[in-house]
Amino acid sequence: MSNTPLAEGKLVGKAVRRREDPRLLAGRGRFVDDVALPGMLHAQFVRSTVAHAELASMDVSAVREVPGVVAVFTAEDLELADIVAQLGRPLSEFVPTAMPVLARDKVRYVGEPIAIVVARDAYAAEDGLEAAKVSYATLPPVMSEEAAFADGAPLVHAEAAHNTLVDVSLFATEGIDRIFEAAPCVVEVDTRTGRQNALPLETRGAVAHWDDREEQLVLHTCTQIPHQVRTVASRCLRLDERAVRVVVPDMGGGFGQKCVVGREEIAAAAAALRLRRPVKWIEDRKDALSASFLAREQHYRARAAFDAEGGILALDTDVVCDMGAYSCYPFTAGIEPLMASAEMPGVYKLPAYRVRGRAVTTNKAPTGPYRGVSRPQYVMVMERLFERAARELGLDPVEIRRRNVITDFPYTGVNNITYDPGSYLESLNLCERLVKDEGWYEKQAAAAAEGRHIGIGYSCFSERTGYGSAAFAQRKMKVVPGFDISEVRMDTSGAVTFTTGTMNHGQSHETTMAQIVADELALDIAKVRLHQGDTDRITYGFGTFASRSITIGGSAVRLAAAKLGDKLRAIAASRWGVGPDEVELTEGAARRRNTQDVLPYQEIADIAYLQAHLLPKDIEPGLSVTATFDVFNDGTFSNATHACVVELHAGTGQVEILRYVCVEDCGVAINPQVVEGQCRGGIAQGIAGALFEQVTYDAQGEPSATGFMDYKVPTAHEIPDVLIHHLETPCAFTETGAKGAGEGGTIGAPAAVLNAVNDALRPTGVELDHTPITPETVHRALNGAPSLELSS
Amino acid sequence: MNTDPVATHPDLQLITLDVNGERYDVVTEPRRTLVDVLRHELRLTGTHVGCEHGICGACTVLVDERPVRACLMFAAQAEGARIRTVESLADSDNRLSDLQRAFSEHHALQCGFCTPGFLMLAEGFLGERPEASKEEIREVVAANLCRCTGYQTIVEAIEACATARRGACVTPCIPDSPADKEH
Numbered sequence: 004m005s006n007t008p009l010a011e012g013k014l015v016g017k018a019v020r021r022r023e024d025p026r027l028l029a030g031r032g033r034f035v036d037d038v039a040l041p042g043m044l045h046a047q048f049v050r051s052t053v054a055h056a057e058l059a060s061m062d063v064s065a066v067r068e069v070p071g072v073v074a075v076f077t078a079e080d081l082e083l084a085d086i087v088a089q090l091g092r093p094l095s096e097f098v099p100t101a102m103p104v105l106a107r108d109k110v111r112y113v114g115e116p117i118a119i120v121v122a123r124d125a126y127a128a129e130d131g132l133e134a135a136k137v138s139y140a141t142l143p144p145v146m147s148e149e150a151a152f153a154d155g156a157p158l159v160h161a162e163a164a165h166n167t168l169v170d171v172s173l174f175a176t177e178g179i180d181r182i183f184e185a186a187p188c189v190v191e192v193d194t195r196t197g198r199q200n201a202l203p204l205e206t207r208g209a210v211a212h213w214d215d216r217e218e219q220l221v222l223h224t225c226t227q228i229p230h231q232v233r234t235v236a237s238r239c240l241r242l243d244e245r246a247v248r249v250v251v252p253d254m255g256g257g258f259g260q261k262c263v264v265g266r267e268e269i270a271a272a273a274a275a276l277r278l279r280r281p282v283k284w285i286e287d288r289k290d291a292l293s294a295s296f297l298a299r300e301q302h303y304r305a306r307a308a309f310d311a312e313g314g315i316l317a318l319d320t321d322v323v324c325d326m327g328a329y330s331c332y333p334f335t336a337g338i339e340p341l342m343a344s345a346e347m348p349g350v351y352k353l354p355a356y357r358v359r360g361r362a363v364t365t366n367k368a369p370t371g372p373y374r375g376v377s378r379p380q381y382v383m384v385m386e387r388l389f390e391r392a393a394r395e396l397g398l399d400p401v402e403i404r405r406r407n408v409i410t411d412f413p414y415t416g417v418n419n420i421t422y423d424p425g426s427y428l429e430s431l432n433l434c435e436r437l438v439k440d441e442g443w444y445e446k447q448a449a450a451a452a453e454g455r456h457i458g459i460g461y462s463c464f465s466e467r468t469g470y471g472s473a474a475f476a477q478r479k480m481k482v483v484p485g486f487d488i489s490e491v492r493m494d495t496s497g498a499v500t501f502t503t504g505t506m507n508h509g510q511s512h513e514t515t516m517a518q519i520v521a522d523e524l525a526l527d528i529a530k531v532r533l534h535q536g537d538t539d540r541i542t543y544g545f546g547t548f549a550s551r552s553i554t555i556g557g558s559a560v561r562l563a564a565a566k567l568g569d570k571l572r573a574i575a576a577s578r579w580g581v582g583p584d585e586v587e588l589t590e591g592a593a594r595r596r597n598t599q600d601v602l603p604y605q606e607i608a609d610i611a612y613l614q615a616h617l618l619p620k621d622i623e624p625g626l627s628v629t630a631t632f633d634v635f636n637d638g639t640f641s642n643a644t645h646a647c648v649v650e651l652h653a654g655t656g657q658v659e660i661l662r663y664v665c666v667e668d669c670g671v672a673i674n675p676q677v678v679e680g681q682c683r684g685g686i687a688q689g690i691a692g693a694l695f696e697q698v699t700y701d702a703q704g705e706p707s708a709t710g711f712m713d714y715k716v717p718t719a720h721e722i723p724d725v726l727i728h729h730l731e732t733p734c735a736f737t738e739t740g741a742k743g744a745g746e747g748g749t750i751g752a753p754a755a756v757l758n759a760v761n762d763a764l765r766p767t768g769v770e771l772d773h774t775p776i777t778p779e780t781v782h783r784a785l786n787g788a789p790s791l792e793l794s795s
Numbered sequence: 796m797n798t799d800p801v802a803t804h805p806d807l808q809l810i811t812l813d814v815n816g817e818r819y820d821v822v823t824e825p826r827r828t829l830v831d832v833l834r835h836e837l838r839l840t841g842t843h844v845g846c847e848h849g850i851c852g853a854c855t856v857l858v859d860e861r862p863v864r865a866c867l868m869f870a871a872q873a874e875g876a877r878i879r880t881v882e883s884l885a886d887s888d889n890r891l892s893d894l895q896r897a898f899s900e901h902h903a904l905q906c907g908f909c910t911p912g913f914l915m916l917a918e919g920f921l922g923e924r925p926e927a928s929k930e931e932i933r934e935v936v937a938a939n940l941c942r943c944t945g946y947q948t949i950v951e952a953i954e955a956c957a958t959a960r961r962g963a964c965v966t967p968c969i970p971d972s973p974a975d976k977e978h
Contacts, residue, residue: 021899024899024907027904027907028884028899029881029882030881030884030911032841124835125831203906204845204853204908204942206845253907288848680905683945686945687944710850719933720934722946
């Protein structure tokens with residue numbers, strides 16, 4: 004039944020109003036900080052104030068004297084197992100490192116948790132922190148890639164020589180050096196991208212308590228991966244996994260930062276176990292900015308060879324990702340370099356490829372996934388290479404892309420990935436036409452005549468979604484997050500409850516997945532309700548990331564709904580004494596084809612549960628079915644072209660975005676309004692990375708941005724309205740034809756913005772390669788001052 | 796024996812708050828912020844905390860009908876004022892207000908964490924300037940942070956609500972389908 008059109012297409016494809024909205028608009032959502040339990044205590048963490056040190060001594064006795072403080076625990080008190088993330092790679096490619104829940108003998112970044120203080124309220128917990136006395140034997144901090152690789156550099160982890168956690172060399176097409184030697188055009192870029200914070204507006208947090216009746220630790224926490232948190236919690240706390248229940252309430256965004264297991268939620272759980280009282284931990288913004296999981300700090304040295312007509316011949320890349328102090332669970336420090344290495348060729352027909360991808364460990368807060376994972380960076384590098392080649396060869400920047408994008412599908416790339424059909428060329432052509440139709444090229448010329456600086460930039464990219472077990476196994480992950488399970492259950496009233504192992508945190512699953520089920524069962528969507536985010540209610544799942552929810556989770560949901568539909572038809576058929584093929588589902592009932600005989604679901608459910616004696620022998624009582632879905636190929640690729648028009652202001656160096664156009668193709672859009680929301684929000688985050696946000700440190704490793712005055716999150720002033728145009732190339736192997744849509748906006752925006760800025764700078768001869776593009780950089784470029792951009 | 800908590804705990808004080816038209820007596824420390832008292836003492840958890848330093852606006856409530864960051868104000872400072880939170884917007888039958896409905900119709904919320912702050916910001920602003928232009932609305936929306944939507948639909952929702960309130964729309968002022976929005 005794969006990919007047959009959904010029943011009558013009643014809801015799929017429509018902008019159905021969100022099921023989530025009424026409670027969230029009324030202030031009746033339930034976020035983790037809204038959870039309050041009788042006798043609940045509040046925790047905060049004593050955190051390292053230095054970037055790199057041996058813990059010389061720790062005296063927390065005065066903390067216990069602070070009014071309101073109930074307890075304080077250090078690593079020694081709690082004896083928790085470490086969090087260890089593994090790859091199935093040899094030591095020469097990956098060095099596993101342990102992340103203790105609380106630092107034991109060494110601290111590796113400012114903000115690393117050392118002790119947990121538990122108090123009667125959050126204010127008293129903060130008071131308690133001030134009474135802790137920690138003395139450090141400081142070590143020189145490793146604060147850059149260069150410092151990490153330097154001869155004799157201090158080691159962040161003794162087991163990781165050269166501070167290198169991941170070092171892979173891949174593909175190395177035979178003869179690639181000869182291609183570079185013979186090519187008429189070789190261009191290079193040296194690009195650095197700033198460290199960022201995914202920055203969900205709701206910070207991380209947890210409420211843990213021991214339930215004596217269930218003999219279970221219940222951990223309310225805002226996570227994208229509830230079952231993986233359960234696994235780690237059970238290992239660290241040395242409990243059977245069934246003795247841990249992870250419950251995820253409404254979640255205020257995640258964007259990848261909540262897709263890893265944090266130390267704090269485990270420590271809070273340990274404290275709750277010790278004290279046999281509920282313990283709440285809510286991260287404050289300072290900790291969220293400086294001591295959570297960060298992302299995106301990468302350095303590319305890339306060169307590409309082109310023929311005289313602009314056809315790309317070869318790509319050679321060295322990418323180093325600054326992963327900070329620890330490997331994150333479950334993805335490890337390999338998440339960024341492995342993504343970049345595997346997928347950098349992107350939408351282009353590339354004949355030869357060589358890449359070295361490395362993860363370096365430094366004395367900065369650790370990194371985790373962030374929306375797009377490496378793709379915003381390598382797409383930017385690829386697009387810079389094409390822009391530079393276009394300039395060198397005197398080609399139009401859109402034309403050079405047109406000559407290189409993949410047009411024949413399926414296409415197996417030099418990176419051993421097979422790309423399913425997409426609209427790479429169509430989206431590029433349409434995007435260019437939309438920009439032309441709005442007259443931006445004429446406006447650019449007119450502005451130039453007035454001495455103003457308007458630039459137009461494009462980016463072409465794909466977004467692999469629907470990573471199944473096969474794709475992640477290829478990365479050699481030890482935790483291979485591929486399949487998903489859905490259970491669909493009808494009750495005696497004929498209403499449906501269904502589950503998914505994915506984890507909504509703003510993506511509207513309660514609506515879009517219900518659309519799928521309602522269509523499949525021909526049932527009023529109001530009678531369909533999703534449950535997710537409870538490890539006791541959901542069989543198993545890998546949560547929400549990598550734009551997998553609709554592709555994989557949505558497919559499992561549709562399969563399970565179809566299975567339930569089969570059972571409903573079988574029961575009705577048995578009542579009428581006909582074959583199930585004689586029965587169709589329509590308007591909440593089974594109907595005997597070409598007759599007026601109908602059996603409402605409620606009556607079928609009545610038979611299935613309350614009058615099971617009426618069932619034929621081969622039909623089991625009850626109306627509960629389960630289905631799983633996995634992807635056994637390389638996954639599916641959404642694609643898009645973005646165009647950005649900017650004006651640079653010579654006086655201030657400000658980059659003003661005048662227009663933003665997105666032509667995207669995510670296959671069947673289950674709910675186009677939700678897809679547009681994902682695009683717009685993603686683009687906003689991409690622009691944030693291109694122009695505004697950066698986590699920086701001083702030489703001692705002290706984070707410079709610990710509040711929103713310093714970490715510049717763009718507002719409605721900076722983020723433009725976006726024109727979105729949909730194309731639709733359905734996926735052939737997801738059950739709905741949908742491809743993922745969660746990350747594309749973020750992936751394409753930095754390249755489009757950077758290319759637009761460089762286009763505007765064309766008269767100056769300056770080309771910028773790094774993000775964020777600061778006003779100072781632009782100001783200097785426009786005013787003939789030497790660039791501040793670092794080169795390698 | 797004196798069991799009055801305010802007498803026995805000199806760091807506590809009794810304050811009286813008028814929230815959503817109801818009177819609440821709260822015994823609390825003077826250092827507690829308004830948002831913490833609303834959320835944790837009164838259990839009005841619709842108001843959220845995003846930064847605790849007055850930038851993100853997730854905690855925006857109305858104090859005497861003007862938008863205020865409830866994380867930057869002590870609860871004790873709000874005595875004698877009329878406070879309104881997001882819980883006041885829907886009517887007594889739980890029917891959403893026109894502003895709330897406009898947010899849903901325009902998909903102006905995704906995760907919903909910032910939403911109560913934007914709603915109260917808009918509620919206060921439109922009360923003050925019902926004739927606000929789209930540019931003025933964008934200016935005000937720039938006061939708060941949203942990480943999900945890219946802001947466009949928030950501006951559009953507030954503008955649609957303002958337009959509808961002015962009775963100025965001829966054809967449906969809140970489109971059913973989210974056509975490409977070029978304004």
